[in-house]
Amino acid sequence: MNKAVLIVLLIAALLSPALAKTAPKESSHKSTTQVESKTSKDTQKEKSKEKQKDKQKEKQTDKQKKSKASKSTKSSKKSSKKSSGKIAKDDESPSDSTKKVSIKSDDPKAFTKALLYEKQGVEVEFVDATKKSRKSRKNGEKKPTKTETVGEYFDFSTMLIPITHEARLGSPYGIRDHRLHRGVDIQVEKGEPMVAAYPGEVIVSKYNQGGYGHYVLVQHENGLQTLYGHLAERTVKVGDQVYPGDIVGLAGNTGKSSGAHLHFEIRYGDVNIDPTTVVDFPHWQLKPGVEKYSKKKAIQAHRKIQSKLKIENVYIVKKGDTVADVAAFFYISEDAVRRINKLGKDQPLKVGMKLKGCM
Ligand SMILES: [Zn+2]
Incomplete structure (x- = not known):
């Protein structure tokens, strides 16, 4: 074994823990200890061939571990989704073989969704989401509850239309x-x-x-x-x-x-x-x-x-007018005329009086 090989090995031994630290988080701890034990082995044996073999082995085990780790995180993510976010998934795919979906009770479109699901013959279950949303707020994931007004604006995008189908309008605003x-x-x-x-x-x-x-x-x-x-x-x-x-x-x-x-x-x-x-x-x-x-x-x-x-909401009392006439003009009750215009119960009207039909 010549000196050059030894130096190369030494450098490799010194560098490998540092390199290991930059490995993905999931496996960094384990691979560091592995690399350390391996390097001490290597310096003892001083055989580059074996080292290469070891390296390959390590790579393989590392790969396996990594894939295992990622699999487990994936599956844990999946399972956590299933337990807490089942709704989110089911919302989008009501055509599940189970024919049953859960809808969060604070889902702005809960009612609409329920109606649509019912039409499709899918059973709907409402789940209380208050606990979860409180929790997620604690964790700092506070999403603006879309119903909040943002500065100078209202956000009507999450408003639920108060009726459940298309409908014509009668009298407008x-x-x-x-x-x-x-x-x-x-x-x-x-x-x-x-x-x-x-x-x-x-x-x-x-x-x-x-x-x-x-x-x-x-x-x-x-x-x-x-x-x-x-x-x-x-x-x-x-x-x-x-x-x-x-x-x-x-x-x-x-x-x-x-x-x-x-x-x-x-x-x-x-x-x-x-x-x-x-x-x-x-x-x-x-x-x-x-x-x-x-x-x-x-x-x-x-x-x-x-x-x-203001211009339209004025009735000028003419000779012979009664409160009933004013009420009829404004399409309101006599009581309303008196209340709006602060007239006493039996207070008579005077010609030229300006009366209002609303506040
Ligand atoms: Zn109306």
Whole structure:
């Protein structure tokens, strides 16, 4: 054995632990110890041929270990997917031989998916995802809960359309009968389920005879509120937490309504948002660009309609007018006329008085 070979071997021995450290994480620990034991062997035997053999062996075992390791991580990933993320996979492939899928209860499209699965004859199981999402937030994987408003914008991309099929619109949003029709009237059948558009808390669930009839108002995490009016039946009460797709009531014809329909409003504080700027109801889909819906534009549009309303929302009392006449003009009750205009119970009208039909 000449000196040159020895030097080469020594260098190799010195370098190999360092090289081993740069090996992939999964096997770095094991391969380092292997390399160390091997190099001491080599220096003892000082046989390059054997070393080459050893190296080959080591390479092979390393490969095997690596493939084993990667296999095991793959399978563990798979199994963890199965246990925690089964839904994600099953969501996409309902045509499983088991014919049963799980849907996370906080999935914004849960209800829609359930409906579609049912049509396909697939059994649907709702699973509570609150625990998991809390956990993942703890782990720092906090994904913005899409319902949050991002700065100056609303994200309507995860809004669930509150009806379950394509539907024509009756009365649109806007000024009607000298008052602001604050939402849209959607033509649906009596008894149809009406669903929550976003996660939130029910803040009103009551009956209003002269107006909304049975109606539900939900406060959402993103600052928006949605209102569902003229319901035949309310299925939630104040304080209830709702998820998108949860049924808030059944469509009806209660309150000031002629024929079954859903009166649907989107509110942001005092600002009303025309639902048709977000949803294409006849095609039952969201409009493009709604993930970045300008708050400023929504407020401006509301102000514009308010100033128009100011002009239209005035009744100048003529000789002989009664509160009933004013009420008929505005299509509201006499009580409403008195309340809105702060008139006493028996306070008479004076000619020239300017009365409003809404606040
Ligand atoms: Zn309406």
